[in-house]
Amino acid sequence: MEELQAGVKSASRLFTWEEIKFFSGQGHPQQERWLVIDRKVYDIGKFYHHHPGGSKVIRHYTGQDATDAFVAFHPDKALVRKYMRSLLIGKLAPDQPSFEPHKNKLLVQDFRELCSTVERMGLLKPSGLFFFLNFLQIPLFQAASWLILWYFRMSLMSLVISAVLMATSMQQCLVLQHDLGHLSVFCKTKWNHLAQFVVMGSFAGFSCSWWNHLHGQHHAKTNCFRKDPDVNLHPFLFTLGKKLSVELGMKKKKFLPYNHQHKYFFITVPPFLFSTYIQFYTFYHIIQRKQWLDLACVLSYFIWLFLLYKPLLELKALLGYIVLIRVLNSIWTAWVTQMSHIPMNIDYDKNMDWFSTQLQGTCNVHQSIFNDWFTGHLNFQIEHHLFPRMPRHNFYKVAPMVKSLCVKHGAKYHCKPLLTAFADIVWSLKESGDLWLDAYLHK
Incomplete structure (x- = not known):
């Protein structure tokens, strides 16, 4: 009874975003790791090693609001919340916003409304046929x-x-x-x-x-250096992204001649x-x-x-x-998977909202019967990243709603022909390689 009362008392504690960011596990002696889901604060310091989806997926959100990621990844949220009760340590103070102050409040709210609409329309239900x-x-x-x-x-x-x-x-x-x-x-x-x-x-x-x-980490923090393993797969062969290429050049690091990476x-x-x-x-x-x-x-x-x-x-x-x-399979898969991410923004984690993170890190390829089959519907990479549990046969149904939200908030919705998407891999590698060389030689 005393333990239950202690748990209730603990769960009634109020926190600010400054406190939550402090307990992100970086350098803190007790290695406490706090994150927020639906205004509730959880300490995952002793749990993340046992997280079924992998320790890094949940750890990447310490000190941040993980509500949208939680909704995106978990089909049975009510069941998961039962297991989360032991991790609950309190909630955000009434004067604190539901997510970090630097995020676009209207955009986050509109996206969460879209998520509710997707659920009501049954777009997360698969077609057996x-x-x-x-x-x-x-x-x-x-x-x-x-x-x-x-x-x-x-x-x-x-x-x-x-x-x-x-x-x-x-x-x-x-x-x-x-x-x-x-x-x-x-x-x-x-x-x-x-x-x-x-x-x-x-x-x-x-x-x-x-x-x-x-793959869970890739979706959780798309194109975020040191958090997205797909970006980290190329640390010696390639330099990716404008900012990181300049940074690598300024540090005078040269594992390979990156100005030729678009060739090799x-x-x-x-x-x-x-x-x-x-x-x-x-x-x-x-x-x-x-x-x-x-x-x-x-x-x-x-x-x-x-x-x-x-x-x-x-x-x-x-x-x-x-x-x-x-x-043959490797060639096919490499071009299809890389066309939607390498040409896009690659940077350190800026803790942007879920919608903005996925829009900046992904792009689409024009829809056609062949493109849908050839890419396994990964030509709808934007919709897939926004709604990772959505069956791919429903991507084309939600795409107009995503485009409408982009127009409303001035977000760029990237969509291109298949061959252009392939070519953009090469051009983006050339651009980042040239940026590296310029920084390496002159800065």
Whole structure:
């Protein structure tokens, strides 16, 4: 009874934003980490290591308002709040705004109204038929790949066509597991997680726990240096963003000739991102964290691929075939994923509101049947980042509402043709490389 009364008394404490920012875990002896959700203050100092979505995702919001991120990531918010009660230490004082004073109050309120509208319209509910048809193409492409080799026997042409079909199947696996990882395929979280293990591991040969560990951070703090791991993947190969490139040049750091990075990008990231780098980190992450179920799923991919194709190919040809599949898939995935982020604003975390963070860090590609399929609806990257749990077949429905909100508040809604988006990757690398060189030589 005394503990309950103490908890109630603690939860009734009032705080200011200055106090909350002080307890952000940086240099404080007790390592207390406070954040705000719906005006309530929580200390996650002893919890963030056990956070199901990963410790860094929630830790990136210490000292900040995490309300919109909380709403975006959690489907069953009522259940999660029950577990949060033990972390509750108080609430914002009545004279304190609901979010940091520097944020645009009207924009935040309008976006939260849009979130409520999205819920009422049922745009977060998945279509079973849509995802069934998307899954169906995976075994169909794989069957076509095997039949090409079986019918035409061993030839360079049949090998290449078969590899293209298998790479297409794998690409659709990665897109589907992305949906599952965002809990947008099934209504129950557990079903999404179980299906993701199978699709990502057994059908594509990658670790879904590794992907979930990094991808949540990417969405939480998009294009924020040191917080978005997708930006931090290139610390030695590339310099990204205008400000960071100048900063690196002024520090006289030169791991590579970054003024040529737009040239060596073609022979580094696209062919090797998934075929080498991510494949290596898949096994590294699994072994380091002892994710043995994940390991079993990943190994099962290579086992069934070997058993299915060994009767058709000699061992050397089979190994070359697997490498070719990986390279083709890596090229596809690298261009599609990088086109929406590398050309956009990359900077340190400025603690902007959720809407502004995602608008500055993402861009869209024009809608078409081909673009939707080829990118797995990641041509709607803005809508996906604003509403990460939304099933992708609903992105086009919410896009006009997002555009309207952008017009109202003078926010830039970036949308471009597919080939222009690809070209912008190269041009942005050239621009940041030139900025680095200028700072390196003259400042």
